[in-house]
Amino acid sequence: MPPIVARIFAGLLIVVHIGLAAWALVGFAEMIFAEVPWTRLSNPLFGPGMLALQWSLILIAAVVFIGGYLRRWRHTPVAMAVIYGAMSLTCAWQTFFILEHDTRFREMGIEYAEYTIILLFLFFSAHARARFGRAAMV
Numbered sequence: 001m002p003p004i005v006a007r008i009f010a011g012l013l014i015v016v017h018i019g020l021a022a023w024a025l026v027g028f029a030e031m032i033f034a035e036v037p038w039t040r041l042s043n044p045l046f047g048p049g050m051l052a053l054q055w056s057l058i059l060i061a062a063v064v065f066i067g068g069y070l071r072r073w074r075h076t077p078v079a080m081a082v083i084y085g086a087m088s089l090t091c092a093w094q095t096f097f098i099l100e101h102d103t104r105f106r107e108m109g110i111e112y113a114e115y116t117i118i119l120l121f122l123f124f125s126a127h128a129r130a131r132f133g134r135a136a137m138v
Helices: 003-032 048-071 076-097 104-124 126-132
Strands: none
Touching (some): 003 048, 003 104, 003 126, 076 126, 104 126
């Protein structure tokens, strides 16, 4: 991947994770307040425990990615692999046991593809190797 493309992709990932943090905070607000001044984003099929897990994992992913990237934390790729693994398990549980819509398996596949692309970038791109150092790489 050319260096400019890698920097743009990394910047895009920062923006995406800022959006995920905002989404998680909105989700937590929906859990705390009975009424919110927006159309609810939380899936009504998910119970309070599932929502707490979902919003927590999303917020943790956002904070670790943004903080790890900005601070050049060498364990960022491994930490994101662990967090995305937990998010993948949560997604699988929701897809197989809670969700009911016809596109749920396609959406799960897209989510898994996104995690895979991000992790491939974090573990194998020259940009990530320079940013995080070789110590955290496989």
